[in-house]
Amino acid sequence: MKLKLILPLLLFVVLVGFLGKGLFLNPREVPSPLIGKPAPTFEAPVLGDSSKTFYTEEMKGKVWLLNMWASWCVACREEHPLLVEMRKHDIPLYGLAYKDVETNALAVLESMGDPYITTANDADGTIGIDYGVYGVPETYVIDKKGIIRYKQIGPITPEALRDTILPLLKELAV
Amino acid sequence: MIRNLSLVLLLAFATSSFTNEIVTDSRIDARLRQLSTELRCLVCQNSTLADSDAPLAQDLRREIRKLMEAGKTDEEIVAYLVERYGDFVTFRPPVNASTALLWFGPFIMLIIGAITLVIVLKKRAAILTSKENAS
Numbered sequence: 678m679k680l681k682l683i684l685p686l687l688l689f690v691v692l693v694g695f696l697g698k699g700l701f702l703n704p705r706e707v708p709s710p711l712i713g714k715p716a717p718t719f720e721a722p723v724l725g726d727s728s729k730t731f732y733t734e735e736m737k738g739k740v741w742l743l744n745m746w747a748s749w750c751v752a753c754r755e756e757h758p759l760l761v762e763m764r765k766h767d768i769p770l771y772g773l774a775y776k777d778v779e780t781n782a783l784a785v786l787e788s789m790g791d792p793y794i795t796t797a798n799d800a801d802g803t804i805g806i807d808y809g810v811y812g813v814p815e816t817y818v819i820d821k822k823g824i825i826r827y828k829q830i831g832p833i834t835p836e837a838l839r840d841t842i843l844p845l846l847k848e849l850a851v
Numbered sequence: 852m853i854r855n856l857s858l859v860l861l862l863a864f865a866t867s868s869f870t871n872e873i874v875t876d877s878r879i880d881a882r883l884r885q886l887s888t889e890l891r892c893l894v895c896q897n898s899t900l901a902d903s904d905a906p907l908a909q910d911l912r913r914e915i916r917k918l919m920e921a922g923k924t925d926e927e928i929v930a931y932l933v934e935r936y937g938d939f940v941t942f943r944p945p946v947n948a949s950t951a952l953l954w955f956g957p958f959i960m961l962i963i964g965a966i967t968l969v970i971v972l973k974k975r976a977a978i979l980t981s982k983e984n985a986s
Contacts, residue, residue: 707893710937776906802910809935811893811907 709809709828716743716819717807721797724774725783731771731797736819740849741769742842743817744793744833745810748774748781753814756832757785760792763838768846772796775805775813818842820849879919886925887912890932891940899942 711717716733723729744760746753764770772793774782779798786796799805808817818827827845829837884901890911892903900908900915911932918928932940944950 705896707937707939710934776910802907803914806910806914806935809937811936 706830707809707811709825709830711809711817711825712828714825715823716817716825717804718823719797719804719807721773721799721804724772724779724796724798725786727798731795733823736771737823738821739769740821740846741771741819743771743773743808743819745773745775745799745805745808745813745815745817747777747813748785749777750813752832754785754789756814757789757792759833759835759838761790763833764792769794773804774798774800775810776800776802818845818849879916882919882925883912883916886915886928889942890929891942893936893940 718733720730720732720734723731746756760770770792772795774796776799779800782796782798786793797804802810805813808815812831814829814832816829816833817825818829820826826849827841829842833842887901888899890900892898892900892905892908892911894905894907895903900911915928918931923931929941938944938950944953946954
């Protein structure tokens with residue numbers, strides 16, 4: 678009898694629990710199906726020197742980060758100082774200029790510092806589509822076998838760097 | 852006369868090849884329109900790929916058109932997009948373990964409701980008959 682009385686209340690609490698959890702989810706975040714899968718291979722001209730080509734094949738055996746960015750993207754500017762800081766600590770950061778005008782992208786690197794070992798130029802965004810990019814910046818952590826281990830959607834925050842990316846890099850380096 | 856005839860023939864030939872191209876092209880247009888209403892634009896997530904003007908949506912439509920021209924079926928194209936963007940890109944979620952509750956939840960609720968209704972009605976009937984017997 679008593680259970681019957683509190684059952685609606687219990688159901689209500691469960692419902693509120695679900696809705697409450699929903700408040701803290703990010704509906705804009707699309708979980709990437711590529712995590713745990715091989716990173717799409719590509720070759721693209723190097724930003725600033727189109728006579729050179731960047732090949733993902735050459736990255737086999739290395740742990741590396743691929744940061745997709747663009748000069749027209751405001752959030753990328755916000756992220757930039759942290760990337761420069763990461764580069765100072767020898768984090769293997771590679772860039773991909775996504776749908777950008779080469780001179781604009783180079784101007785950003787000139788004025789804000791160049792955190793990338795190499796930047797590949799994806800002028801028409803086809804490489805971005807292969808990686809499931811839907812809003813720059815996005816950053817991929819790729820392991821020695823070329824498997825995507827982590828995707829940061831949006832700017833890398835100091836918390837994400839400290840709690841997720843750095844421990845992951847340490848683990849992968851072994 | 853012969854000159855006129857050849858001109859007519861030439862014209863006929865020209866228009867026929869011209870319309871052929873239009874036909875195949877418009878077929879792809881129609882398919883693209885149809886398919887892109889089933890797909891989500893990942894930038895403005897409540898609009899379809901068909902009505903979004905986001906640069907990514909334009910790129911994806913261009914990519915889909917390329918795949919269609921290469922002779923891919925709609926299923927293959929959807930698979931291509933799901934591989935990159937996940938199930939979220941389709942407006943009709945596929946039936947799998949993580950979406951089972953979404954698909955079957957309403958039916959489960961309906962069954963629970965029906966069972967509850969039957970139990971309540973039976974109890975009521977039992978109370979009524981016992982009252983009738985008493986009087």
